[in-house]
Structure formats: C-alpha cells, structure tokens
Amino acid sequence: MIEIKNLTKSFGSNLVWSDVSLTIEDGETLAVIGKSGSGKSVLMKHLNVLLYPDSGEVLIDDMNVFEIRYARLRKLRQRFGVLFQGAALFDSISAHENVAFPLRFFSELNEKQIHERVMECLELVNLSDIGNKSPAELSGGMRKRIGVARAIVMEPEYLLYDEPTSGLDPQTSDEINDLIINMADTLDITSIVITHDMHSVLRVADKVAFLDKQILSWYGTLDELRNSDHKELNAFIRASEYTI
Amino acid sequence: MQLFIDVGRYCRLIYEAIRSSTEVGMYRKNIISEMIKTGFDSLPIIILAGFFTGAVMTIQTSYQLVAGFIPPSTIGAIVSQSLLIELAAVISALVLAGRVGARIATELGTMAVSEQIDALESMGFNSVTFLVMPRVLAGVLMFPVIWVAAVVSGMVGGLLAGILTGTLPVADFMLGARQVFSPADVSFGVIKSFVFGYIITSISCYKGYFATGGAEGVGQATTQAAVLSCIYILVADFVLAFLLL
Numbered sequence: 001m002i003e004i005k006n007l008t009k010s011f012g013s014n015l016v017w018s019d020v021s022l023t024i025e026d027g028e029t030l031a032v033i034g035k036s037g038s039g040k041s042v043l044m045k046h047l048n049v050l051l052y053p054d055s056g057e058v059l060i061d062d063m064n065v066f067e068i069r070y071a072r073l074r075k076l077r078q079r080f081g082v083l084f085q086g087a088a089l090f091d092s093i094s095a096h097e098n099v100a101f102p103l104r105f106f107s108e109l110n111e112k113q114i115h116e117r118v119m120e121c122l123e124l125v126n127l128s129d130i131g132n133k134s135p136a137e138l139s140g141g142m143r144k145r146i147g148v149a150r151a152i153v154m155e156p157e158y159l160l161y162d163e164p165t166s167g168l169d170p171q172t173s174d175e176i177n178d179l180i181i182n183m184a185d186t187l188d189i190t191s192i193v194i195t196h197d198m199h200s201v202l203r204v205a206d207k208v209a210f211l212d213k214q215i216l217s218w219y220g221t222l223d224e225l226r227n228s229d230h231k232e233l234n235a236f237i238r239a240s241e242y243t244i
Numbered sequence: 245m246q247l248f249i250d251v252g253r254y255c256r257l258i259y260e261a262i263r264s265s266t267e268v269g270m271y272r273k274n275i276i277s278e279m280i281k282t283g284f285d286s287l288p289i290i291i292l293a294g295f296f297t298g299a300v301m302t303i304q305t306s307y308q309l310v311a312g313f314i315p316p317s318t319i320g321a322i323v324s325q326s327l328l329i330e331l332a333a334v335i336s337a338l339v340l341a342g343r344v345g346a347r348i349a350t351e352l353g354t355m356a357v358s359e360q361i362d363a364l365e366s367m368g369f370n371s372v373t374f375l376v377m378p379r380v381l382a383g384v385l386m387f388p389v390i391w392v393a394a395v396v397s398g399m400v401g402g403l404l405a406g407i408l409t410g411t412l413p414v415a416d417f418m419l420g421a422r423q424v425f426s427p428a429d430v431s432f433g434v435i436k437s438f439v440f441g442y443i444i445t446s447i448s449c450y451k452g453y454f455a456t457g458g459a460e461g462v463g464q465a466t467t468q469a470a471v472l473s474c475i476y477i478l479v480a481d482f483v484l485a486f487l488l489l
Contacts, residue, residue, distance in 0.1 A: 077365065
C-alpha cells in the first residue's frame with residue numbers, strides 16, 4: 001500500500017500542488033488526471049523519489065520514502081517499474097537489450113536465463129518477434145510496449161505509467177489500455193496511470209484522482225466519478241469530449 | 245546567483261562520481277567503452293593536429309631564426325620543447341574540447357531531456373556512477389595517451405617539414421631535441437594532460453547531465469560545454485605554467 005500524506009511541491013516560487021493526500025491499495029489501478037501542467041507527472045516522480053517534496057510524506061509499508069538513505073532507496077526503486085512518457089528507451093542498444101538491461105546489472109541470471117526472461121516479457125506485450133531492432137526503428141506504440149516490458153522485467157510490485165496513450169492513434173491506445181489491464185490482472189500489480197485520456201481512465205482505472213487548481217480536487221472510485229457533480233471534474237471530462 | 249548554483253551542482257556531481265567509484269568494477273564495460281571513444285577514436289584527429297603543429301612550428305621558427313650565428317639545432321630544441329610542455333597538450337585539449345566534450349554533452353543532454361537518466365535512476369542505478377564516472381575516468385586516463393600521440397606526431401611533422409623545406413637536417417633537429425630534453429618537461433606535459441582531460445570530461449558531463457528544454461537545451465549544453473572547456477583549459481594552462489615551471 002502507498003500512502004501519500006499532505007504532500008506539497010513547488011519549483012522555486014511556482015506552487016505545483018499542496019496538501020495532496022491519498023491512498024493506493026495493493027492491486028488497484030489509480031488514474032491521476034488533470035490538465036497539462038497540473039503536476040501529474042511530478043506527483044508520480046515523488047512515488048519512487050525521483051523528486052523530493054517541500055513537505056509531506058509518501059509511506060510504503062509504513063516507511064517514509066523521503067527519509068531513507070540512497071543505498072536503500074535504490075532497492076526501493078527496484079520495486080517500481082516505470083513507463084515514461086516517451087518510453088525513455090536507451091537509443092544506443094537494441095529493444096531486446098533495453099529489456100535485458102536491468103537484469104544484466106541487478107540479477108544473478110546467466111545469459112540463457114536473461115534471454116528467456118526477456119522473451120517472456122516481450123510475449124506479454126505481444127512483441128516477441130522484435131528481434132534486434134533499435135528503438136529508432138520502432139513505432140510509438142511499439143516503443144511504449146518495449147517500455148512496459150522493461151518496466152516489468154524485474155517483477156516490480158508497482159507500475160507507474162506516465163501518459164501511456166499520449167501521441168498514439170485510438171487503436172494503438174486501446175492496445176496499450178488492454179496491456180495495462182492485462183499487466184494488472186496477470187501480474188497482480190499495483191498500477192498508477194498518469195493521463196488526461198478519459199477513455200483510458202474508464203477502461204483501466206479502479207480509482208481516480210483529479211489534480212486541479214494546485215490541489216487534489218477530487219478523489220474516488222469510477223462509480224463515484226460517474227455520479228459526481230464536481231463542477232471542474234465534469235468540465236474536464238466534457239472537454240475530453242467524453243460522455244460517461 | 246546562478247554561478248553559485250552551478251558551482252554547487254558541479255561539486256556535488258563530482259563528489260558523487262568520486263564517492264561512487266567503489267562501484268567501478270560493476271561498470272568496467274562502460275569505462276572501457278568510454279576509453280575507446282575518448283582515446284583511440286580521437287587518435288586520427290590528434291595525430292593530424294600534432295603533425296601540422298610540429299611542421300608549422302619548424303617552418304616558422306626557421307623563418308624567425310635566420311641569423312647565421314644561431315645553430316640550426318636550436319630550431320629542433322625550440323620545437324621539441326614547445327611540443328612537450330605546451331603545444332601538444334593545449335592543441336590536443338582544444339581539439340578534443342570540441343570532439344569529446346561536444347559528444348559527451350550531447351549524449352548526456354539527450355538522455356536527460358528524454359528522461360533516460362530518470363529511467364536509469366528508477367531502475368535502481370546511480371546515474372552519476374553509470375554515466376559520469378566512466379566518462380571522467382576515461383578522460384583522465386586517456387588524455388596522457390593522446391598527449392603522447394600529439395608529441396610524437398608533432399616531432400615527426402617538425403622533422404619532415406625541416407627535411408622538405410631544406411632548413412633543418414634530421415641530425416640537427418635530433419641534436420637540439422636531445423640537448424634541451426628534461427624528464428621534468430615530460431612530467432609537466434603529463435600533468436597538463438591529466439588536468440585537461442578532467443576539465444573537458446567533467447564540464448561536459450555537468451552541462452549534459454543537467455540539460456533541460458528539449459533539442460534547444462541540448463544544443464545550448466553542447467555549445468557551453470565546448471566553450472567553457474576551452475576557457476578553463478586556457479586558465480588551467482596559465483595556472484599550471486605559473487605553478488610548475
């Protein structure tokens with residue numbers, strides 16, 4: 001379980017958000033939505049301590065992640081898999097090697113076992129025939145799939161998706177949504193999806209957090225979202241040209 | 245204010261790189277790869293630059309020392325000593341500030357703006373250990389090798405220029421070089437190359453690692469890395485000459 005308590009973050013004099021508190025239960029999928037610049041990705045980067053807050057806590061197994069030493073933090077980060085917005089694949093190595101990358105440094109597996117594990121992950125994302133293609137040779141959707149394969153290769157407990165469907169056509173977006181659902185079901189993983197794609201939210205999320213006007217403006221289940229009379233949230237959904 | 249922030253961040257980056265050098269074994273492949281890119285891949289341009297520097301130096305010194313009472317071996321002495329204590333190190337450092345410095349800043353800058361550095365950290369890597377330490381270590385270790393290549397190619401260039409222009413026989417060149425040779429000059433050149441290697445790689449790593457703002461930001465980081473490296477090479481050259489000569 002991840003507990004976010006009274007988190008406040010600013011960059012210089014620009015407040016991103018203040019006093020954000022929410023709980024992410026094991027096995028659930030939380031979608032964090034909000035306008036561009038509302039600090040969704042910033043919130044995500046606090047969970048695995050890529051950023052530090054001005055104040056507040058993130059508790060994982062009752063341990064405040066901002067207070068642990070760097071050596072332990074590196075171990076903690078390995079409990080997270082992250083799909084970055086542009087997939088953040090390493091350009092200089094092949095897609096296959098991208099997936100194998102963390103295994104080469106942080107596992108005791110031999111070459112054969114690494115290959116088998118990589119192929120297992122590539123099959124999960126339906127890209128087992130990727131061969132030795134470099135990231136530059138892949139489409140946006142394929143890059144995101146490879147990003148997911150790399151994120152799950154170390155068998156993390158938590159998967160963070162930063163705008164997983166941005167820049168993709170509707171059909172590929174749907175494939176990525178299916179992939180998120182599949183990962184959560186198959187691997188029994190806790191997922192946090194940062195997005196402004198309401199179609200994606202309604203497909204994958206168990207709970208939704210809405211960041212607006214520098215606060216956590218709304219937080220609830222999908223059913224509560226459907227029945228919500230929150231003015232800004234409904235305006236955001238309407239602006240997404242989506243009816244629920 | 246920005247200067248203090250830059251100095252603070254630079255010191256912290258280098259401290260982290262030094263502190264994490266205990267993990268050097270884990271990243272030996274990176275270090276070897278960087279040594280090849282920084283050192284061996286730079287040899288052609290360094291040999292070319294060294295050769296022509298030595299050749300031009302010989303021709304210009306011959307032109308300036310036209311008085312008959314100055315023995316021709318003096319030209320060999322001036323050229324060889326200048327190469328050892330000044331030109332080989334400075335010319336190769338300035339060339340490599342462009343070649344190596346720009347490459348490092350562009351690589352790391354692109355990784356920074358495309359979240360690849362965040363990806364490394366999120367996998368549990370220490371990105372400074374993984375990216376900065378191998379590059380700085382490779383620079384410090386390989387620049388003396390580059391310096392040797394520059395000195396040797398400079399000497400060959402000087403010799404050939406003397407022969408081709410008919411101003412300086414080989415024997416006179418070698419006599420002059422032997423007369424002024426001092427092991428202290430070699431030490432001085434090696435120390436310079438260590439320092440220049442550190443300056444170029446550490447500044448370029450710093451500029452690239454903290455690049456922001458997409459392609460434009462990477463471009464700025466690359467330019468600043470090359471320009472700042474050149475400036476600090478010249479400053480360090482003066483300081484070392486002042487302290488060691």
